[in-house]
Amino acid sequence: MPSTRSPPGLPKAWPGNIIYLHAPSYSKKLNAVKIKALVLSKSELPPDAQVYKTSSPSTNVKITPITDFVHPAHGQNGLFANQHLPPDAFILPYLGYVHDQTDTDETSDYDLSLDRELGIGVDATKMGNESRFINDFRGVSTAPNAEFRDIYVDSGNGKVEKRVGVFVVSAGKSGKRAKGIGRGQEMLVSYGKGFWTERQNAER
Template sequence: MVQPLGSQLAGSGILNDWPQGVVYLLAPSYSKKLPDVAIRSLIVARSDLPATEQLRKTKGPYANTRITRIVTPSHPANGQYGLFARQHLPPDSFILPYLGYVHDKTDTDEQSDYDLSLDRNLGIGVDASKMGNEARFINDYRGVSTGPNAEFRDFFVDIGNGKGEKRIGVFVLSVGKSGKRVKGIAKGEEILISYGKGFWTERQKTQE
């Protein structure tokens, strides 16, 4: 069942078209099968982090974005959903975290299209197929634009008691050497990332 929070926020207009059967998360949901070594790699003492590491505070739902049904016939996700900016998002700025079910290789859904790597060395991933937040609706740029305007980056969240939690975040691309991305993401523009060639290669294999 969807948590009451999801249905309440959907009715408020903050979470337009939140899907039935998908749990809305305010924080990651950890698999009970995750070993202690995996937990220790994700939740660390602030004193163990580099002095340059910024601990962020996050709070959903994220009013800077909007889930919107796509009605453009040429869009690869036509008839489905995308995530759009509700306000101007400057270059290099943090948009929102990518939340989901945190698991290792022993607890992986091979059919999921929403699974991102959080720690490759330990095989830890974040799967937003059955639970997550607005970030699960971000589409790949291919067939929509000439390139992405956002990207996934690792970051740490301040969870109190002098500890930080490693998560995946969605950030606006930096300006870049050419300066072409100086405007960032405009209000009403779709937030697009690159899933990577590996994603599409695996997708084609499963469809064959």
């Protein structure tokens, strides 16, 4: 029987046609000004700025096939928690191909904004990490349990990188989300209404 194990350094169930990234892949079309806005010295950060350390593959998540027929992503994959994750916990970074408007795939469903002012995005269509499998909450739950936030990641040698991170949503003032994300629970974000509007327009 063929082995179901993934090659070393890859998460279990990682698809063979997608490049797995341990760090962002920067477009060669990004100029020096844009690179400098994304890769900077720790000394340039405000003293109270939080810097995260990451490792991959991520041990707190798992890629899982969606077998529920009523799930909008049935037949595809989702990202599930391997352990309990409390409110506001950092889960993992969103990795992919970092590019600007000169290098954008208009058909991509995996492109997130990294720096709106400079028009920089990160696209996980062809390369990325486990975070590319996070589904939208619509049709699955009443609200997202995870969200994207801007972060700085320690990349070594006194440097940090601006990235997008995936976090558990906060408990909220009422505390109704105080449980966080339970072990075995699917992580769900909001893709934003704009994503679905563009998708509907493209299908017309």
